[in-house]
Amino acid sequence: MLKPTAILFDLDGTLLDTAPDLGAALNTVLRSEQRAEVAAEAYTPLASHGSTGLLRHAYGKEFDTRRDELREAFLAAYAKDIMVNTRLYQGVNELIKALAERDIAVGIVTNKPLALTRQLLPHFPDLSALKAVVCGDTLQVAKPRPEPLLHAAELLGVQPHQCWYVGDAQRDIEAGLAAKMFTVLARYGYLTKEEQTADWGADAHIEQPLALLDLLEQK
Known part of the structure; x- marks a missing residue:
C-alpha cells in the first residue's frame, strides 16, 4: 500500500x-418516562452505534415495537444539546x-x-x-x-x-x-x-x- x-x-x-452528549440525550428520553438512567461507562462504548444502539441497550426488545417514537424523541433531545460536552x-x-x-x-x-x-x-x-x-x-x-x-x-x-x-x-x-x-x-x-x-x-x-x-x- x-x-x-x-x-x-x-x-x-x-x-x-460525542458520547457525552449522545448519552445525555438517551438519559433525557429515559427521564421523561421515569426510567433509570444509563451510566457513562455503559453508553460510551455504544456511541458509535448511534440512536439505534443506545436505545436498544436501554429498552431491549421494547425498542423494536417503539422504534420510530423513541428515535424521534432521542434525536430531538440530541439536537437541542448537541454541543454541551x-x-x-x-x-x-x-x-x-x-x-x-x-x-x-x-x-x-x-x-x-x-x-x-x-x-x-x-x-x-x-x-x-x-x-x-x-x-x-x-x-x-x-x-x-x-x-x-x-x-x-x-x-x-x-x-x-x-x-x-x-x-x-x-x-x-x-x-x-x-x-x-x-x-x-x-x-x-x-x-x-x-x-x-x-x-x-x-x-x-x-x-x-x-x-x-x-x-x-x-x-
Whole structure:
C-alpha cells in the first residue's frame, strides 16, 4: 500500500468524542418516562452505534415495537444539546493540519444524519472546511456499504485505492475493505470489551489520532 492521496475519517468516536452528549440525550428520553438512567461507562462504548444502539441497550426488545417514537424523541433531545460536552479528540486539529501540509486530502464519511452533522461541524472550523462530508442519509445506503466511501473519494477527485479509511466500528472496517481502501481501526474510539476487533480484518490500527502520522511514515 502506497502513501495515500486522501484519508477519509468516521466522525463519532474517530474525530469527535460525542458520547457525552449522545448519552445525555438517551438519559433525557429515559427521564421523561421515569426510567433509570444509563451510566457513562455503559453508553460510551455504544456511541458509535448511534440512536439505534443506545436505545436498544436501554429498552431491549421494547425498542423494536417503539422504534420510530423513541428515535424521534432521542434525536430531538440530541439536537437541542448537541454541543454541551462534545470535543475533538486530542491531536485531531494537529493531524488535519499535518495532512494538509503533506498534500493529503481529507474527508468525512459518517452514518450521522446530515442535519445533525451540519449542526455540529461549524463548531469545529478545521472539520467544517473539509471538501467532502458524506452522511448517513446523503445516499440511499450507509456504512457498512462501500458506496458512501466511494462517493467521498469521487468528491475529492481520487481513486478508492488511493484512499485510507479510519474508523472505530466494525462497519467502518467492512465498508473500507469493500471499497478497496486501506483500513485503519481507531482503537481509542467507542469499542466494547466483547468486540473481537482482530477478526475485523483492518489493515492497521492506531491508539490515538496522531499515531496516524507514524503510520504514514512507514509507507
